[in-house]
Amino acid sequence: MHSFAMLLDALSTHQGRTDKIELMCAYFRSTPDPERGWALAALTDGLPLRVPFRRVLTNLMSTRIDPVLYKLSRDYVGDTAETVALLWPEPTSGQSRVAVPSLAHIVATLADADAKRIEPLLADLLDRCDATERWALLKFIGGALRVGVSARLAKTALAMLGGCDVGEIEEVWHAIGAPYIDLFAWLEKAGPRPETTGVAVFRPLMLATPIEDQDWPNLQADAFAAEWKWDGIRVQIAATPREVRIFSRTGEDISPAFPEIAHAFGGRDVTTDGELLVMRDGVVAPFNDLQQRLNRKTVSAKLMQAHPAHVRLYDLLLRDGEDLRSRPFDQRRKRLEDWHAEAPPARTDLSEMIPFDSFDQLRTLHLDARAASIEGLMLKRRASPYLAGRPKGHWFKWKRTALTLDCVLMYAQRGAGKRSSLYSDYTFGVWRTGTVGERELVPVGKAYSGFTDVELKQLDAFIRSNTMASFGPVRQVQPALVLEVAFDAVQKSSRHKSGIAMRFPRIHRIRWDKPAAEADTLEGIEALL
Amino acid sequence: MQRPDTWLYPTPSGLFCAPGNFYIDPPRPTDRAVITHGHSDHARAGHGRVLATAETVAIMQVRYGAECAGAFHAVAYGETLNLGGVTVRLVPAGHILGSAQIVLEWGGARVVVSGDYKRAEDPTCRPYELVACDVFVTEATFALPVFRHGPVAEQIAKLIASMARFPTRTHLIGAYGLGKSQRVIKLVRQVGYDRPVYLHGAHAALTQLYQSLGQDFGDVRLVSEAAAADLAGALVMCPPSALGDRWSRRFGDAVTGFASGWMRVRGRARQSGIELPLVISDHADWPELIDTIVATGAEDIWVTHGRDDALVHHLGCLGRRARALALVGRDDEAD
Numbered sequence: 114m115h116s117f118a119m120l121l122d123a124l125s126t127h128q129g130r131t132d133k134i135e136l137m138c139a140y141f142r143s144t145p146d147p148e149r150g151w152a153l154a155a156l157t158d159g160l161p162l163r164v165p166f167r168r169v170l171t172n173l174m175s176t177r178i179d180p181v182l183y184k185l186s187r188d189y190v191g192d193t194a195e196t197v198a199l200l201w202p203e204p205t206s207g208q209s210r211v212a213v214p215s216l217a218h219i220v221a222t223l224a225d226a227d228a229k230r231i232e233p234l235l236a237d238l239l240d241r242c243d244a245t246e247r248w249a250l251l252k253f254i255g256g257a258l259r260v261g262v263s264a265r266l267a268k269t270a271l272a273m274l275g276g277c278d279v280g281e282i283e284e285v286w287h288a289i290g291a292p293y294i295d296l297f298a299w300l301e302k303a304g305p306r307p308e309t310t311g312v313a314v315f316r317p318l319m320l321a322t323p324i325e326d327q328d329w330p331n332l333q334a335d336a337f338a339a340e341w342k343w344d345g346i347r348v349q350i351a352a353t354p355r356e357v358r359i360f361s362r363t364g365e366d367i368s369p370a371f372p373e374i375a376h377a378f379g380g381r382d383v384t385t386d387g388e389l390l391v392m393r394d395g396v397v398a399p400f401n402d403l404q405q406r407l408n409r410k411t412v413s414a415k416l417m418q419a420h421p422a423h424v425r426l427y428d429l430l431l432r433d434g435e436d437l438r439s440r441p442f443d444q445r446r447k448r449l450e451d452w453h454a455e456a457p458p459a460r461t462d463l464s465e466m467i468p469f470d471s472f473d474q475l476r477t478l479h480l481d482a483r484a485a486s487i488e489g490l491m492l493k494r495r496a497s498p499y500l501a502g503r504p505k506g507h508w509f510k511w512k513r514t515a516l517t518l519d520c521v522l523m524y525a526q527r528g529a530g531k532r533s534s535l536y537s538d539y540t541f542g543v544w545r546t547g548t549v550g551e552r553e554l555v556p557v558g559k560a561y562s563g564f565t566d567v568e569l570k571q572l573d574a575f576i577r578s579n580t581m582a583s584f585g586p587v588r589q590v591q592p593a594l595v596l597e598v599a600f601d602a603v604q605k606s607s608r609h610k611s612g613i614a615m616r617f618p619r620i621h622r623i624r625w626d627k628p629a630a631e632a633d634t635l636e637g638i639e640a641l642l
Numbered sequence: 643m644q645r646p647d648t649w650l651y652p653t654p655s656g657l658f659c660a661p662g663n664f665y666i667d668p669p670r671p672t673d674r675a676v677i678t679h680g681h682s683d684h685a686r687a688g689h690g691r692v693l694a695t696a697e698t699v700a701i702m703q704v705r706y707g708a709e710c711a712g713a714f715h716a717v718a719y720g721e722t723l724n725l726g727g728v729t730v731r732l733v734p735a736g737h738i739l740g741s742a743q744i745v746l747e748w749g750g751a752r753v754v755v756s757g758d759y760k761r762a763e764d765p766t767c768r769p770y771e772l773v774a775c776d777v778f779v780t781e782a783t784f785a786l787p788v789f790r791h792g793p794v795a796e797q798i799a800k801l802i803a804s805m806a807r808f809p810t811r812t813h814l815i816g817a818y819g820l821g822k823s824q825r826v827i828k829l830v831r832q833v834g835y836d837r838p839v840y841l842h843g844a845h846a847a848l849t850q851l852y853q854s855l856g857q858d859f860g861d862v863r864l865v866s867e868a869a870a871a872d873l874a875g876a877l878v879m880c881p882p883s884a885l886g887d888r889w890s891r892r893f894g895d896a897v898t899g900f901a902s903g904w905m906r907v908r909g910r911a912r913q914s915g916i917e918l919p920l921v922i923s924d925h926a927d928w929p930e931l932i933d934t935i936v937a938t939g940a941e942d943i944w945v946t947h948g949r950d951d952a953l954v955h956h957l958g959c960l961g962r963r964a965r966a967l968a969l970v971g972r973d974d975e976a977d
């Protein structure tokens with residue numbers, strides 16, 4: 114596992130996306146099976162190993178170090194696993210070092226171990242590692258690597274290794290498992306594509322591009338279908354008679370968080386595309402409600418009842434083994450309607466088609482659509498096949514014009530990677546009346562985007578010459594600069610001091626001209642709720 | 643034996659030796675100062691008379707000007723002096739060029755004020771010499787058992803490997819400008835790295851001083867005099883504070899590194915956005931501190947700057963009398 118430790122070490126400090134991809138790709142290329150496959154499992158959160166080691170580690174340390182020194186160290190380092198990795202006694206010099214355990218050996222040792230045996234087994238593994246390896250070992254068996262690598266990024270590195278598109282990896286991903294020998298063989302042209310029949314696999318999604326003013330003259334109204342764009346999350350439901358999986362836009366399997374949806378598709382043989390929403394009595398709830406159900410490994414009956422999930426379907430990719438993706442949208446839509454009419458799964462409906470004769474007519478509808486759960490409109494070319502990725506000219510998203518507010522820059526933080534020398538993350542606020550009647554700023558959001566490189570440098574210069582105080586990496590700035598912030602929606606939030614949360618805030622314009630005192634007020638935002 | 647804390651004790655002006663009438667590393671101007679080494683939290687300008695090694699005197703004059711003290715008295719390692727009845731001797735501390743432990747003998751007791759020290763090998767200074775004593779005054783910069791610096795060769799290999807993996811990106815390495823920067827350059831030369839090494843302006847004068855005192859660093863140039871094309875893939879040494887500075891932008895997508903004992907703890911590296919943490923320290927790590935203190939045979943240990951809590955506790959467990967000595971004006975050094 115030495116090279117795995119080196120990889121994790123580099124991934125934990127290198128911030129750039131390309132760096133991380135290159136580091137992983139180089140590792141996969143130079144590391145043999147099954148070692149690299151177990152590493153891949155760890156990087157994609159697919160390791161069948163969860164050692165509840167917090168207590169085990171505390172026990173192990175209690176016989177190896179003075180508790181006062183342990184506590185002082187733990188307080189300083191801030192992370193138990195790292196503290197143990199750093200404190201673990203080094204093999205005494207002269208004593209020849211036993212071979213560093215391989216990842217396969219670690220999995221084999223711990224996977225089926227009796228709970229009582231974990232302590233001595235883990236101690237033995239730790240004895241065979243140096244400090245970086247011990248840290249990597251504890252991350253590996255602990256489940257959460259936290260080195261800034263998503264499953265998607267790891268798959269992107271695999272695509273680089275195989276010289277293919279990441280979509281091809283995603284299509285086979287759910288048909289294979291650790292240590293991924295067949296996957297690496299296929300990527301290195303030494304074996305066939307892994308078999309996916311009968312397995313609910315992810316098919317890369319077709320994505321829309323934002324419609325621009327210059328697009329309109331080239332579009333004919335009768336060549337397009339229109340649907341509402343709902344404010345939920347995009348999901349693909351892949352059902353085979355054997356299993357049902359719900360995938361996020363990036364191919365992450367989120368089925369465990371939505372068992373009622375998986376259940377509704379049980380026994381069917383389809384792959385559908387749709388919007389996952391929380392819906393009560395036929396009314397779509399705000400995005401915030403859906404948020405409560407995301408990023409969970411399990412879900413309670415109570416939460417399912419309070420926040421019932423629903424899928425609004427808009428496309429049919431496969432049915433009974435027949436791949437419909439090369440058919441035009443109109444035909445797929447007809448097939449979707451037929452299939453749904455035969456026996457609609459519970460908790461689903463079809464995305465409504467909006468009839469229109471001209472884009473002007475559609476524009477009026479668009480302006481009128483003010484329901485919070487509608488983000489805008491989708492335009493889909495009737496003749497287009499279902500294409501992976503974001504092909505130009507087929508699907509357009511026509512978002513409602515963003516709302517904007519004038520906010521005051523309050524705090525700034527340095528960015529990551531290329532932006533690490535620049536203050537590029539901004540917290541901004543609006544005015545409100547404080548408890549004793551004074552006017553004070555209250556933070557309402559953060560933004561990292563929406564400005565040009567030139568503007569970024571100007572902002573950076575402003576922040577450096579207007580710093581009031583520094584807290585670690587954060588600078589508090591004189592309340593003197595107005596940022597016009599665009600956002601998609603604003604919602605009530607008990608998690609924010611201001612009581613509101615903005616959705617997708619970004620810097621729209623820097624108002625160098627505007628006095629901070631004239632920025633917006635919290636009352637003004639509350640009126641948008 | 644006269645109890646040492648009756649004649650050597652902290653005052654607002656610094657650690658004072660009463661019979662000798664001098665201070666050791668005083669943070670404020672005093673009439674007579676004995677200086678362990680040139681780092682700014684030990685060596686300050688404005689003293690009446692300064693007693694230190696010739697190298698430390700030279701470093702102070704480069705940093706603060708030739709007239710930064712009323713008079714200088716350069717002492718060779720091992721030379722014995724008598725200051726008001728106190729026998730004073732300077733012994734190598736292995737910390738940086740010119741660094742010394744101050745050995746004091748008076749009233750039948752021997753006290754060693756070690757300043758900053760390390761036991762690991764360093765090609766830019768004389769190695770630490772152990773002196774048996776009754777009282778040992780120790781630093782505690784890395785006095786937690788999580789700090790074990792490990793072999794420096796591994797860290798240099800890591801730097802060389804990174805330059806090979808990212809051959810077009812400048813490697814911008816933050817390092818303390820006195821001691822650390824020169825040590826890193828010397829270490830990469832020792833493993834055969836022979837391309838020019840570039841310096842931030844703040845490192846120029848001290849590096850030149852090392853060269854004039856006989857250190858060979860190979861081809862060393864200034865960033866300010868280099869063409870942009872030469873800096874692609876080059877090794878550049880700079881003060882740690884320059885890493886996040888506007889100055890660093892000229893290197894585009896540089897790999898940023900930091901050579902410091904603090905890099906042993908990942909959080910410290912991540913906090914500062916360091917991509918290439920290099921665990922290279924000019925201070926003793928935990929095992930070195932304990933081994934050294936025990937080897938001096940001292941019954942009393944006075945702990946100065948750094949983390950005294952863990953060290954005082956642990957020495958107590960080992961049966962030594964240890965206490966924290968509150969000295970004003972000492973900070974965490976950037977290395």
Ligand SMILES: [Zn+2]
Binds near residue numbers: 679681758975
């Ligand atoms: Zn020092």
Ligand SMILES: [Zn+2]
Binds near residue numbers: 683684757781975
């Ligand atoms: Zn110091």
